[in-house]
Amino acid sequence: xxxxxxxxHGEHEVAVNVYQRLADNRILFINSYIDDRVxxxxxxxxxxxxxQDPLNKISIFLNAYGGSTRSVFMIYDMxxxxxxxxxxxxxxxxxxxxxxxxxxxxxxxxxATPNAMVCLSQLxxxxxxxxxxxxxxxxxxxxxxxxxxxIEALAANINKxxxxxxxxxxxxxxxxxxxxxxxxxxxxIVKVKKK
Amino acid sequence: MELSKLKRNxxxxxxDTGEPGRYGRTLIELTPGRIIFLNEPFTTEVASAMSAxxxxxxxxxxxxxxxxxxxxxxxxxxxxxxxxxxxxxxxxPVRTVCLGKAYSAGAFLLAAGAKGKRYIFPNxxxxxxxxxxxxxxxxxxxxxxxxxxFDFLKSRNDLILKLLAEDTGQTFEKVKEDCSKDxxxxxxxxxxxxxxxxxxMK
Numbered sequence: 519x520x521x522x523x524x525x526x527h528g529e530h531e532v533a534v535n536v537y538q539r540l541a542d543n544r545i546l547f548i549n550s551y552i553d554d555r556v557x558x559x560x561x562x563x564x565x566x567x568x569x570q571d572p573l574n575k576i577s578i579f580l581n582a583y584g585g586s587t588r589s590v591f592m593i594y595d596m597x598x599x600x601x602x603x604x605x606x607x608x609x610x611x612x613x614x615x616x617x618x619x620x621x622x623x624x625x626x627x628x629x630a631t632p633n634a635m636v637c638l639s640q641l642x643x644x645x646x647x648x649x650x651x652x653x654x655x656x657x658x659x660x661x662x663x664x665x666x667x668x669i670e671a672l673a674a675n676i677n678k679x680x681x682x683x684x685x686x687x688x689x690x691x692x693x694x695x696x697x698x699x700x701x702x703x704x705x706x707i708v709k710v711k712k713k
Numbered sequence: 714m715e716l717s718k719l720k721r722n723x724x725x726x727x728x729d730t731g732e733p734g735r736y737g738r739t740l741i742e743l744t745p746g747r748i749i750f751l752n753e754p755f756t757t758e759v760a761s762a763m764s765a766x767x768x769x770x771x772x773x774x775x776x777x778x779x780x781x782x783x784x785x786x787x788x789x790x791x792x793x794x795x796x797x798x799x800x801x802x803x804x805x806p807v808r809t810v811c812l813g814k815a816y817s818a819g820a821f822l823l824a825a826g827a828k829g830k831r832y833i834f835p836n837x838x839x840x841x842x843x844x845x846x847x848x849x850x851x852x853x854x855x856x857x858x859x860x861x862x863f864d865f866l867k868s869r870n871d872l873i874l875k876l877l878a879e880d881t882g883q884t885f886e887k888v889k890e891d892c893s894k895d896x897x898x899x900x901x902x903x904x905x906x907x908x909x910x911x912x913x914m915k
Contacts, residue, residue, distance in 0.1 A: 519753065519762040523744040523769065533741050536762075536769045543772060549761030579768070581761055581795060609764060609802075610757070610795030631798035633872060635791070689858065692865040710801035 541567075545577045552585025552593070552616060561596040568600040575603045575627065582616035587641060587664050590615045594671065597622050605629070607708065608698075613637040618668065621675035621703045628704040630695045636703060638672075638691040640684075641665045676702035748780045755788030755818045760795045767796075771803035778830065780808045787817025790844050790869055797825050797876060806830060811909065816840040821873060824880040824908045831909040839903040841877070843892040844870040881907030 522533045537547055546563050548556060560578070567576045578597075597604050597619070606623030608630040617638050620628060630636070643661055647654060673683040695707050740750060747770050749763060763781075770779045800807045809826030811819075811833040820839045823831060833839070846866055874892055878885040883906070900912050 519759045519766075520740040520750070521762050521765065522741045523766070524741055526745075536765050540765060540769055540772070545768070545772075547761070547765055549764070550758065579764070581757075581764070583757065609798055610760065611791055631802060633794045633798050633876075635794075635869075689861060692861070694868075708798075708802055710798065711804070 544571075544574060545579065547579050547581075548593075548616070548619065549579070549581040549610075550583075552582050552589050552619075554586070554589050554592075556585075557589035557592045560593050564593075564596050564600050564604070568602045572601040575605050575624075576600070577605045577607065578619070578623070580606055580608045580612050580616065580620055581610035582612055582619070584614040584642060585616050587615065587668070590618055591667075591671075594618055594622050603627060607631070608634045608636065608704065611635050611637070614639045614642055615668070617703065618672055618675075621672055626705050629706050629708050630698055630704050631708045632695050632710060634695050634698075636693045636698045638687055638693065638701075638703075640687050641668050678702065746780075747774075747777060748782060751781060751783045751785050751819070751822070753785065755785050755792050755822065757789055757792045757795070759788070760792035763796055764799045767799050767803055767805075767807070771805045775804040777805060778808045779803075779805050780810060781822070781826070783809060783811045783815045783819050783823055784813035785815060785819035785822075787819050787840075789818065790873055793818040793821050793873060794869070794876075796822060800825055808832070809909070810834075810913070811837045811839065811903075814838045814840075817842060817845075820903075820908060821877055821880075823903075824877055826909075829910050832911055832913050833900045833903055833909045834913050835900050837900055839898040839900075839908055840895055841892055841898070841908070842895045843874060843889075883907060 521536045523536050523539065524531050524533055525539075540547065541563055544567050546560055548560060550556060564576060603624040605627040606620050606629070608620050610631075611634065612620045614637055617636050620630075620636065641661070641664055647657055649657070669684050669687065670680055673680045676683070693701060693703075695704075698704050699707060743750070749766050751759065751763070753759060767779060806827040808830040809823045809832070811823050813834075814837060815823045817840060820841045823833070823839065844866060874888050875885055877883075877892075878888040881888070898906060898908070903909050904912060
């Protein structure tokens with residue numbers, strides 16, 4: 519789909535990318551699988567907006583179907599570091615790893631649209647690995663460590679004990695907006711107009 | 714309306730890939746007219762771009778109409794629900810226009826436009842049905858995991874049918890029964906069913 523829009527600047531008409539244009543208004547979009555390319559865009563924008571104005575909120579519109587572990591932690595760490603409050607609005611879906619980004623918004627500023635869905639799970643591991651057995655052992659330990667860190671971060675942001683969250687996520691947990699709010703991932707549901 | 718402009722530029726895109734065709738620049742020239750073209754399968758990636766555009770037009774002017782022109786074979790239920798929420802979240806009214814075809818999720822999107830602002834061209838076609846899924850269910854390797862996912866799919870199916878019932882003014886039971894198979898509707902049938910409000914006449 520075309521994401522270029524035409525804007526008038528004085529006498530000239532300029533085609534600008536709609537994401538770039540919204541970022542100028544402190545609105546950031548995460549709307550694909552969160553890989554390193556997405557993560558570096560978001561972290562750089564967060565840093566930039568924080569330098570420009572540390573008192574105004576930065577909004578993240580989230581619609582992500584998972585992400586790679588390191589990229590998600592990269593965004594998570596930056597969200598927790600900037601001084602500006604970070605508002606997160608989940609529209610569409612926040613699945614698996616991406617749910618951490620939703621939970622990591624500034625408390626009181628985490629929202630979802632009424633029909634959004636969230637899926638909580640432990641870390642996904644879809645990579646293939648080729649090494650000797652001791653190498654495989656090390657990789658497995660690292661994955662377990664990442665998983666523990668992920669659940670810890672999630673638990674800290676939804677004010678639940680680590681053990682409880684670990685048990686809950688034994689199986690994938692599909693939540694609608696109401697259930698997400700009840701589980702503590704978000705603080706409110708976006709108000710929409712009636713038809 | 715920007716229709717005269719449309720005709721003059723003879724706009725068409727490659728049907729399935731969404732790649733800009735020979736007149737790709739025209740799509741950009743239409744943007745000051747607040748027109749979004751859905752001319753490809755309605756996937757989650759497309760929904761993401763569309764939501765950004767809707768929010769952008771809303772920030773520029775929250776009172777003027779935004780138009781979505783639909784010519785789509787349908788797509789994913791997640792994309793549909795995503796855009797549905799955005800349409801109701803922004804304050805600008807969203808006008809939907811069906812040209813060519815609006816099948817499956819495309820038809821649901823057509824129905825989701827603002828009441829009284831949903832249009833269809835005389836020879837366009839609409840098709841509605843419920844959520845489709847393929848086996849084996851993606852990413853689930855054991856029966857209870859698959860059952861878990863299947864239950865979730867069923868709840869999502871009920872959700873979009875409920876939304877369609879609200880939009881069309883039909884009862885949920887009727888919509889559910891109709892959507893158990895593919896139902897093709899002509900422009901007149903679509904207006905009668907309540908998916909759109911008027912046929913565009915010269």
